[in-house]
Amino acid sequence: MTEHGFELAELCFPRVDGLGCVRVRTNLYSVAARPGRTVEERLYPSYLEVRDEGRCIARHERCYERNQQVLELEHYLDVLERKPGALAGSQPLAAWRQRGLWPESYDRLLEQLIGRHGKQSGTRQMIQVLNLIKQQGHARVRAAVEEALALGCADAGAIRHLAAAEDLAHARGALIELGALARFERPVPVLTNYDAPLGQEVAS
Numbered sequence: 001m002t003e004h005g006f007e008l009a010e011l012c013f014p015r016v017d018g019l020g021c022v023r024v025r026t027n028l029y030s031v032a033a034r035p036g037r038t039v040e041e042r043l044y045p046s047y048l049e050v051r052d053e054g055r056c057i058a059r060h061e062r063c064y065e066r067n068q069q070v071l072e073l074e075h076y077l078d079v080l081e082r083k084p085g086a087l088a089g090s091q092p093l094a095a096w097r098q099r100g101l102w103p104e105s106y107d108r109l110l111e112q113l114i115g116r117h118g119k120q121s122g123t124r125q126m127i128q129v130l131n132l133i134k135q136q137g138h139a140r141v142r143a144a145v146e147e148a149l150a151l152g153c154a155d156a157g158a159i160r161h162l163a164a165a166e167d168l169a170h171a172r173g174a175l176i177e178l179g180a181l182a183r184f185e186r187p188v189p190v191l192t193n194y195d196a197p198l199g200q201e202v203a204s
Contacts, residue, residue, distance in 0.1 A: 010043040084123035112154040125156040
């Protein structure tokens with residue numbers, strides 16, 4: 001952004017290809033949009049953003065090499081949930097492994113989920129866990145997976161709960177302390193005095 005409020009970005013309007021990518025210069029970048037859709041791409045010196053109707057749907061660190069694919073596994077999770085068998089050999093998964101975003105604990109979790117639920121259902125549950133990253137971030141989901149494995153509860157629902165536990169703790173901390181309400185306390189009324197007339201006979 002310049003001092004006059006103009007963005008220092010190169011704009012173009014590529015079309016999403018059949019692999020869920022847009023071409024920027026010589027490189028392909030993944031996006032979360034259906035093939036054939038025209039999107040807005042903003043190219044900055046160090047990163048690029050892809051927007052669809054004003055909403056940012058992808059942000060990548062800019063690649064200065066040529067003829068490269070820059071893939072985010074998150075952009076393919078919706079498709080992979082419908083076709084879970086494609087996860088194991090997918091290029092986005094390989095890219096995450098290379099970047100250190102797929103730790104060894106994810107392999108152990110996937111193995112346990114497949115052992116318990118079968119390959120299709122187990123892999124689908126793993127994809128549901130990965131979908132948590134969109135809201136919770138990599139670090140929190142990874143910690144939740146490792147905690148679940150340590151507790152022996154390798155289950156997507158348990159990991160979802162563990163990943164959200166920090167938010168629940170913050171919510172509890174935001175409650176008003178009861179001590180602060182002490183100044184509003186009033187003595188409890190004594191009702192026995194009102195009971196006495198009830199025991200007396202009404203004079204005729």
